Amino acid sequence: MPVFISLFPLLVAIVLLLSPAPAIASMPELLPKSETPAATELKLFHLEHKDVIAIAAETRLPAADIADPLAYKLEPVYHLNRQDNLLEITLAARPFLPELTGQITFTKSFASPRLRQLTMAATSTNELKITAAYNSQTTKTQLTTVKRKRVTNPDNTITFRTYLVISFIDKESTACAEPLATAKADAALIQTESYTFLQDTTTGTPPKTIVLDPGHGGAALGATSNFLFEKELNLDIALLTRDLFQNLGYDVIMTRTDDSNPSLLDRADTANILNADALISIHNNSMPEDMPDPAKKLYRGTTALYNSSAPKPGKELASLLADELAGTLRIHQYPLQDRPGLVVLNSSWVPTVIAEVAMMPHPQDAKMISQRVYRLEAAQAIVQATEKYFKISDTAPLATATPPTITTNSLAVSDPAGTRYYLDLAGDIYAGGREAIYRLKPDEHSPTMLTDDEAWNLNISGKYLYYSNWSDKHRIYRLNLDGTEKIKITDEPANQVTVAGDWLVYIKWTNNKSAQDNNIYKTSLDGRVTQKINSDQSENLSVIGDWVYYLNASDGYKIYKIKLDGTGRTKIAEDQAVFMAAAGNTIYYSNYNDSQKLYAISTEGRNRVKLANDKAGFITVANGNIYYTNASANHAVYRINVTGQNRQMICDLGAGPLPITVLNNVIYYNHLFLRL
CATH class of the missing domain: 3.40.630.40 (Zn-dependent exopeptidases)
Known part of the structure; x- marks a missing residue:
């Protein structure tokens, strides 16, 4: 049965796109920065397994106003709403489409099993409404933006164009990305919030x-x-x-x-x-x-x-x-x-x-x-x-089966019985509310708060939860799964706490800023034995087996590894990274040296490849897929497999970059559970 979820505003950017073309009225020679961009072209593609609509949004700006055209960011602003078999998009763009010449509405019918009809209407001088009727029983939808290469014009202006792309794709299965619960466990509330969920995500491999x-x-x-x-x-x-x-x-x-x-x-x-x-x-x-x-x-x-x-x-x-x-x-x-x-x-x-x-x-x-x-x-x-x-x-070598990563910044964990433990807001965050620990059992509809500590870096091992307690100077605490027997494990402030076998691995925080601060430590699960692992100023650690992978801030945030016993310290890559996640024998990272694009490299420093041109933020890996926040697309959550194929948007909650946690077939992101 299909899931019907209202979709609302997605990608919002600072300035919009590309140059005008004649349609309803004659276009001005130059659009000032402050004006809405123009919708100038409609492209339609009909393939065996999908139909695609692309609307070009353009603006043209004086070259003198743009210091660095390569860095100029332009994204269309639009409002999206999904109903039964209907997709409605209101695009903030002046309607200068040739199809609208002399009229305010254009309608086209299709003989496709997916896309049935497209209507475009100029609802105002600065808005274009796109309505697509499609078969939601057999079709999944995706919405992305695609930039065109900028064009320098003879009059020393630069034309920027970005396409708003709506794809209607044959379903391979009935799996879908749907909200499962919030801290209040109110699924009905989720479906009316101003959030965007990608409906009908398939698990099959689409044709190339x-x-x-x-x-x-x-x-x-x-x-x-x-x-x-x-x-x-x-x-x-x-x-x-x-x-x-x-x-x-x-x-x-x-x-x-x-x-x-x-x-x-x-x-x-x-x-x-x-x-x-x-x-x-x-x-x-x-x-x-x-x-x-x-x-x-x-x-x-x-x-x-x-x-x-x-x-x-x-x-x-x-x-x-x-x-x-x-x-x-x-x-x-x-x-x-x-x-x-x-x-x-x-x-x-x-x-x-x-x-x-x-x-x-x-x-x-x-x-x-x-x-x-x-x-x-x-x-x-x-x-x-x-x-x-x-x-x-x-x-390719990176396509080998990849076990789930042990991630830092985990916001949710689960036990073998399927009970979820997660961080969610307790009370109004602007009035002193905290990000507390909740428990939700498989047969429950209302979660239970286990502790109101301001928590971070949630881990599970045996019958205990381990976390960084920001209510007590970021010290590591242990808590029974039923919320009892809360015990302080360390007296030191800890960040990015990770359970690794019989050890808790963490970065000892300090308010000082020297190369000898923020080093990696390990302590036994009872806190009785503590050892220092390295002397690098460290960040963003992952633990796989006996190895700790981290960003070395003392060396320009390059990727390093060191064994849990403090030996084998090795630089893996010369690239500066913004974020990284280790999984199996591969490290996936946001490459600062290449405009924050998504890269992969083996844990031995070989087979370095670019996987996507998206600007990756937070990254996690699960079940052979990489999940990341895409700074190129309003920080929406994207998924791509470990070979760099089958890239797709999972959801855009308009929340900015936030840590991603994957639990089996569920994503926990922005205090929402989303089924994959």
Whole structure:
């Protein structure tokens, strides 16, 4: 049975997006900073397993007003409400969509099993209302934002565009993210609060999405040699490739299926909006016009282009494509080309390559590619290379089974019987209320307060809870599971307390600020034996087995490890981290050196990879997935698997970055339990 939950405001940012285009009225030449952005374009995508709506919100600002365009943050502001089979979004944007020219409402019906009808209405000069009717029984919805590469205009202004993207995706199961309880255990209250929950999250693996881009088109002929037009060859190879991918179950979209010529940014936008697993742009090569004919005959073969500085470089895919094309077509292979200056390559946030199938001026290449049999061979080579690429990426070292992490900042724990112990607000926090410890048994609807101590770092071991008691100078306390026998374990102020076997591992806090303060200690569970583990100023520790992983503030917050006995101190990475979580043989962290993006590295300091371009805040790992607060998207909670695939938003509570705790199939976040 579906769960119906009202969704309210999500992503709020400081300034909004991108440049105007004519629609209901003529657009001004320049939108001042203080004005609402303009909704300028509607994009619709229909794939085998999903439908996607994207609305572009733009603003254009003087370059002189923007000191650092790369750091400029623009997010659309909108209000979202979900009803039975209906999704309503009110976007703060001036409605300048071509579809609304001369009218205030636009309606389009679809023959899709998911999305049935889309209505867009200009409700005011600064608001656009989007209403989507869909089949909630078979369809799950996702809402994200996707930025376009900024554009510098001839008048020395900069255009910023961000798409509000609504996806309607086939369900794989009936699992959903729904609220389970608050400290007051009032589920009805949760459903009317101004919170946003992602409905109908599936547990199955969705099909991969491929975007195929036939180069050139329309008046852009591409290379013209031996009475062949490159734009026509590219399109036919792409259509054949599409059919082969679809026969294998892939979701495939093409940037053009006719003799049109989409802009280069639009081609990249398609892949970015769909969060495609790969964008493959299909071309055929040429040579300089002034090259002598005898020299042209020496050049024959295939190659592929990529961008090594892209967020997700496609070098591995480019290498496989060039190898497969050369082998299948039995022609020479030229070295790969790293071409960061090409727009399609430097505007795509997904793995992107340009395949140059053959050299059109060469007579033998021209004879070959002029025949459809060879073009089908080229299509098969592209598909085979892509399948190899996905097999490699899906079985990378970091894809091994990952046990749950022992996290710091735990806000909830559970015992084998399924009883949950968690921190929640007791009373009005602005009037002296505290974050106290509560217990909720599986058969109970009302939680029990075990202690009104201001608590943090909640742990469970045997019949006891251990926590940092902020009501008593941050000292470690122990409490029976029934709330009795509260005992002080340490006299020292402790932070990030973690149970590790027979030890409590923690950072001894101090008000002093020297390299010798805030060191890691361990104490026995009864507090009788205490030992110092390191002398680094430490933060954000995780314990796996005999090893403690932490950020070394004495060395610029780089990731270190040390054994529980104080030996084996080792620096793992040179990156500065904002937050990290260790799980199994891998450390996942927010890389401050790369704009806070989500990275992973083995506990031995090898296999360092970027998993997502999102700015990660708090991180935790469970059941082969990474959960993190995404500073790129209003600090919403996101999930991505340990290979960097299947990224999706779980919920946006508008709460800012907060610690995340995962208990089996439940997330505890912002004092709410959410079922995965």
